Amino acid sequence: MNAHHTLWEYQLKAEDSGQKYLSILLHKFHFSLRLLQRLKQGERVWVNGNFTYLTARGKEGETLSIQLFSEEETNIPGENLPIDILYEDEYLLVVNKPVGQVVHPTHRYLTNTLGNAVVGYWERKGEPRLYRPIHRIDRNTSGVVIIAKNQFAHQQLAWQLERGHIQKRYFGFVEGVIPENEGIIDDAIGFAPDSFIKRQAQPDGQLARTHYRVLHRYPKATFLEFILETGRTHQIRVHCEGINHPLLGDDLYNGDTTLLSRQALHSSMYAFLHPATGLPMVIRAPFPEDLRNLIKSLNSENSPGK
Structure with a gap:
């Protein structure tokens, strides 16, 4: 087996x-049929x-090994951009995305995206890979973004995301008390x-459902923690405007831009199961x-003389 590829292994139990x-x-x-077809064609399933062959039957104690595809060409040009890594192993890269950076290149943003930064980082390490973000956050929202380093990790995390098994927490500041x-x-x-x-x-x-909890009240604003059950585009921003407490700085949704020129929203924490080990993972972004x-x-607004 090629040492440059990620190896996934499992020892069969009695029930197998x-x-x-x-x-x-x-x-x-929860391997997808599409991935298993690729593994079969590449003769990457071993016991x-x-x-x-995938149709063969297993025995207790056997070691089932999968040689995962890791080295793959991408059409995203790599760039030497700063990247704030929160966690990395052979399956995952988790980063703290800065404000003003798009997660994935688009026709409007061809360069300086998180995708360009990640691909450039991998190129410098000699690890050509496809860029597979599990989720996206808005350009002017900061915080946690999870990127899969192979097709298996992407498929496993997408499965968790679709079923609501990934917990997502955000911090935000809204107008009013x-x-x-x-x-x-x-x-x-x-739309x-x-x-x-x-x-x-x-x-x-x-369907969109957002839970919120007050962390602190200022004279004219409230600091909130949001927990998302769903992941709709602009979900927190739309929901805050809908209750007449738009995010500070969010000009698209009628937020006051006096103190901040972007929506006051930060992707603070993601909790999920590791795609290979199944162990709980909790990643936080400062x-x-x-x-x-x-x-x-906001604190100065409450000081004497204000």
Whole structure:
């Protein structure tokens, strides 16, 4: 086996005896049929060090090995850009995305994106890979972004994300004082009329549910923690505007830009199961400097003489 590729291994247990390897990988470890087809064609499924067919049946104690695709060409040009790495292993790269950076190149943002930065980082390490972010956050939202380093990791995390098994927490500052200590915003979201960017709450939109908890109240603002059950585009921004407490700095959704020129929103924590080990992972991103300065400004509004 090629040492440059990631090797996934599993030792069969008693309940696996007599099961086809295909069934074990499909139902126990949620490998996709598409990935298994690629592995089959590349002869990348092994038992006790020898190639095997997926239709063969396993025995307790056998070591099932998968040689995962890691070295793959990408059409995203790498760039030597700063990258703040929160966690990395052979399956995952988790970064703290800065404000103003797009997660993935688009026709409007061809360079200086997180994708360009990550590909450039891998190129400098001699690890050509496809760029596979598990999720996206808005250009002017800072914080945690998870990137899979191979197709298996991407598929495993996407499976968790689709089923709501990944916990997502954000910090945000909204206009006005929210009296309730916690609450749930349960408004469906769709496109705003005549806009390809802006969203709005509408009854026939996609289900969207945001939990919030008050962390601190200022004279004219509230510091909140958000927990997302769903991951709709602009979800927190739309929901905050919908309860008449838009995020500070969010000019698209009628937020006050006096103290901040971007939405006061930070992707603070993601919790999930590691795609290979199944162990719980909790990744946190520290507060960016502009939000620390915002706190100072909000505190100063409450000082004597203000």
